[in-house]
Amino acid sequence: MNIVSTPKRVICLGIRPMYEDSKARTYEYFVQPKPLFCRLPVTQSFVDKVTELRCWLVEKDLKSLSFLWRDIVWFYGVTERFHFGIESIVHVSATELFITGKYNFEAESLYRSVSLPISELIEEQVLKSVDTTAFELPCSKALITEIDAKYQSYLRTLDMQEKLEQVRDDLISLADSSVQLMSVENQLYIDSLQLEVAALDRLTSEQELSLENLCARLLYQSLQIALGDWVYFDINRHRKPVQLVAESVSYHEGVIYINGANITQKGEIGKRQESISFGILNNESDG
Numbered sequence: 109m110n111i112v113s114t115p116k117r118v119i120c121l122g123i124r125p126m127y128e129d130s131k132a133r134t135y136e137y138f139v140q141p142k143p144l145f146c147r148l149p150v151t152q153s154f155v156d157k158v159t160e161l162r163c164w165l166v167e168k169d170l171k172s173l174s175f176l177w178r179d180i181v182w183f184y185g186v187t188e189r190f191h192f193g194i195e196s197i198v199h200v201s202a203t204e205l206f207i208t209g210k211y212n213f214e215a216e217s218l219y220r221s222v223s224l225p226i227s228e229l230i231e232e233q234v235l236k237s238v239d240t241t242a243f244e245l246p247c248s249k250a251l252i253t254e255i256d257a258k259y260q261s262y263l264r265t266l267d268m269q270e271k272l273e274q275v276r277d278d279l280i281s282l283a284d285s286s287v288q289l290m291s292v293e294n295q296l297y298i299d300s301l302q303l304e305v306a307a308l309d310r311l312t313s314e315q316e317l318s319l320e321n322l323c324a325r326l327l328y329q330s331l332q333i334a335l336g337d338w339v340y341f342d343i344n345r346h347r348k349p350v351q352l353v354a355e356s357v358s359y360h361e362g363v364i365y366i367n368g369a370n371i372t373q374k375g376e377i378g379k380r381q382e383s384i385s386f387g388i389l390n391n392e393s394d395g
Contacts, residue, residue, distance in 0.1 A: 117150040119228070121207060121221035123182075141184035143194070143219050146207055149179050155229050161200045162226070162336075166328040169321050172201045182209060200226075202324065202335040203355065226336050227353065227377075235340040235351060235371070242330040243388050251329065252388050255322045255359055262315040269308035276301040323357040323364055326388075338371055341384045352382040362389035 123143040148154075154177065161173045180196035193212040198205055204225050208217035227233065242248060279298050327333045335354050342349040355368035365385045370378040 119148045119150055119224065120145050121148060121224060123209075123219050123221055126208065126218055126220045143182045143209065144184050144186075145182075146196070146209065146221055147181045147183065148207070148224075150229055151179070154179070158198070158200055158205060158226060158229060162202065162334055163328070165200070165202055166325050166334060169325065172199055174199045177207075180207060180209075203227075204336075227338075233338045233375075235338045236331065236333050238331060238333070238339060238341040238366075238384060238386065240386050240388075243326075245330065248326065248330045251322065251326050255319065255326065256362065256389065258315065258319055258322065259359055262312060262319060265308060265312050265315060269305060269312060272301055272305050272308065276305060319359055320357060323359050326364070327354075327357060327366070339366060339368075339384060341366075341386075350382055350384050352384065353377055363387050 122145050125142070157175060157177075161175065164170065164173060174197050177196050177198050180198075182194045182196070194209045195212060195217075197208050197217060199208065204223045206223045207221040209219045210217040243252065276298060279294065279301070283294065283298075324335060333339060333354060335357070337354050338351065339354050340349060340351050351371035352366070353368040353371065354366050356366075358365045358367070363385050364387075365383055367381065367383045370380045370382040372378045
């Protein structure tokens, strides 16, 4: 079921089972009707709670946080609601949320809603401006130093991975072109290289994620901008200002990149991808 929002700011989210395997489920699980959708009243207190958790995500470098919310109503038909307890837990990430629910006689959540972009909760989005002078503050400079140090470490790991991949590929190519069968020792050596390359690949992925999290923390700490926010950047009077939804953030060679869908002149999310970039080591803006 698609997300449906009414003018009264009540949002209905489709529900699906979390597990295909129904083994070890209780008798009550089979005899009770299954949820079809849930109704989420978007109150100011709910929006404030989600906003608070988003701040914690950035400050504590977490991927998601959850909280119990009792105002959510579950339905197993268009006009058929559950009058007995289904416990509702809201799971919040940087850009979206979803709801899980369980019967009060179950030990774990069994049903999950479709994901809801957090931007859907806010009736009037406010464009947040990028002021690069904020990165001159001591607390920002300390975080920038940490970001660049991690980036240099990431480059060294990536370089080592690429060199090992080249050695591995050369050995495999040599073995393929040889008329003699590969020795056991050579095969074992290639296998060990494969394991090292795989380990380095996992490490670079972890380092990339760590860099993204640090960049997101820098944006929030310095500019109060979180992923999902609408961002405005006026580079200079000779170029058109950039407006976008902050969907991702990255770092490369001293420059922060904020990427996301453009905001149209009508104040709507467009289909074109835009990017904002600005230097943080020497505070030079690129656009």
